[in-house]
Amino acid sequence: MRLYNKQRKVELTIDNKLLEKISQIGIQHFPNEFGGFLIGKYSDDFNTLFITDFILPESYKGNRYNFERNSEGMNTFFSTLFKNKKEYYIGEWHTHPNGSTQFSNTDLSAMANIASSSCVNLKNPILLILSVSSDKLNQATFYIYDNRKLLPYE
Ligand SMILES: [Zn+2]
Numbered sequence: 192m193r194l195y196n197k198q199r200k201v202e203l204t205i206d207n208k209l210l211e212k213i214s215q216i217g218i219q220h221f222p223n224e225f226g227g228f229l230i231g232k233y234s235d236d237f238n239t240l241f242i243t244d245f246i247l248p249e250s251y252k253g254n255r256y257n258f259e260r261n262s263e264g265m266n267t268f269f270s271t272l273f274k275n276k277k278e279y280y281i282g283e284w285h286t287h288p289n290g291s292t293q294f295s296n297t298d299l300s301a302m303a304n305i306a307s308s309s310c311v312n313l314k315n316p317i318l319l320i321l322s323v324s325s326d327k328l329n330q331a332t333f334y335i336y337d338n339r340k341l342l343p344y345e
Pocket of ligand 1: 285286287294295298320
């Protein structure tokens with residue numbers, strides 16, 4: 192699947208099978224929210240982002256209306272990943288059980304924190320929100336964070 196963000200004129204690609212796998216894990220946690228990290232790499236001109244994998248958090252808190260992952264220990268993991276595969280942490284994903292793929296204010300401020308974090312050099316992190324029911328994915332929306340806004344890919 193290939194998506195485009197018109198404001199920033201950038202592309203994002205993800206394998207349908209990978210998106211399917213992420214959705215299945217999200218559905219398994221229904222009716223609670225669940226999520227994790229997204230892994231990927233950019234094309235040489237930085238215009239295309241390839242999402243290549245995802246990671247589940249080692250610890251998290253998830254209920255019907257909130258999801259909070261703990262990133263403890265992840266820095267080591269991400270630097271090893273970069274050394275071995277030249278892929279890195281590019282953002283976050285989580286589900287909205289029986290909800291829309293619209294981001295919440297909490298989602299926006301979480302992304303702002305990531306973009307301003309000194310631990311990761313990531314000015315435009317990606318957020319994937321999955322709307323899920325008890326047995327299926329309803330919709331998946333990717334956003335790119337840019338200057339205090341979350342802009343959807345279409
Ligand atoms: Zn959310």
